[in-house]
Amino acid sequence: MSMKVTIDGITIDVEPGTTILNAARQIGGDIVPPAMCYYSKLKDSGGKCRTCLVKVSKGSEKDPRPMPKLVASCRTTVMDGMEVQNITSPEVIEARKGIVEMLLINHPLDCPICDQAGECDLQNLAFDHGAVKTRYEFDRRTFEKIDIGDKIQLHMTRCILCYRCVFVADQITDHRIHGILNRGDHSEISTYIHHAVDNDFSGNVIDVCPVGALTDKTFRFKNRVWFTNAVEAHRDCDKCCGKVTLWYKGEDVLRVTARKDQFGEVEEFICNTCRFDKKATADWVIEGPRKVSHKSVISSNHYEFKPLPVVRTNPVLIEANKEQFERDTRL
Secondary structure, three states: OOEEEEEOOEEEEEOOOOEHHHHHHHHOHHHOOOOOOOOOOOOOOOOOOOOOEEEEEEOOOOOOOOOOOOEEOOOOEOOOOEEEEOOOOHHHHHHHHHHHHHHOOOOOOOHHHOOOOOOOHHHHHHHHHOOOOOOOOOOOOOOOOEEOOOOEEEOHHHOOOOOHHHHHHHHHOOOOOOEEEOOHHHOEEEOOOOOOOOOOOOOHHHHHOOOOOEEEOOOOOOOOHHHOEEEEEEOOOOOOOOEEEEEEEOOEEEEEEEOEOOOOOEOOOOOHHHHHHOOOHHHOEEEEEOOOOOOOHHHOOOOOOOOOOOOOOOHHHHHHHHHHHHHHHHO
């Protein structure tokens, strides 16, 4: 039995238990609310960042009353006959602007030197929904950079506490060492006594981080992502699926990442062997260039060449057009 839900005037049938966010993703386009903490591949994620707030103008067919407050679309399941406003609601747009301002209270504007630039969800969110100025006048909190293992660096100053890396460690690794310490504005991701995060799938915390808080030390400061070419490849791996994206600069593989879907989420998590140890073209079976959205800065200077269509023309028409062209140019 399916349920009907209307989002920004578009009606769709979804399965019971579907959240408003996932219903919007089935429709696609601009009506999909942004999400900084929700990750469909990670159980219990969502409800932390509040960027996906929407307005429920009609609860259901049985109870058409609107919900009194904006709700997190990643945590709210649809009801039959529900009507939702996202980009059509001025209230939602204004609230989202305030959420972005709050996320940027402590986040440094160091995009020119941040390795996440060009593929940063917060950068995109601030561009689409942010305010021109901030009302915050106090000093921002700062942390020392921490090496958690020999391949990952934590820059806590940039962290927005989305919890994605904690859920990854909980759900796809043998054991979790890092987590959220302290409370309020003192909260931070840490290993407490700086234990090394070292297991076969620890590198996935890099892929799920929506900002530049967790970065690949083997790629740091080597290149900008829009100067590289993304290629899909695979290999036989006894630990993971072996399906990755290789990022080339010339003939060199600068980094290896898991493949991501249209919402920026990892399709299948990969192991550290594929990520860090296999950076030669000979290690992989190349499938072809990765398709990059034209809205992304990563697509800059990337072109797909297509052969021109063969047009069959009449020789008489060609000659007539030639004579007309010569007359026009003499005038």
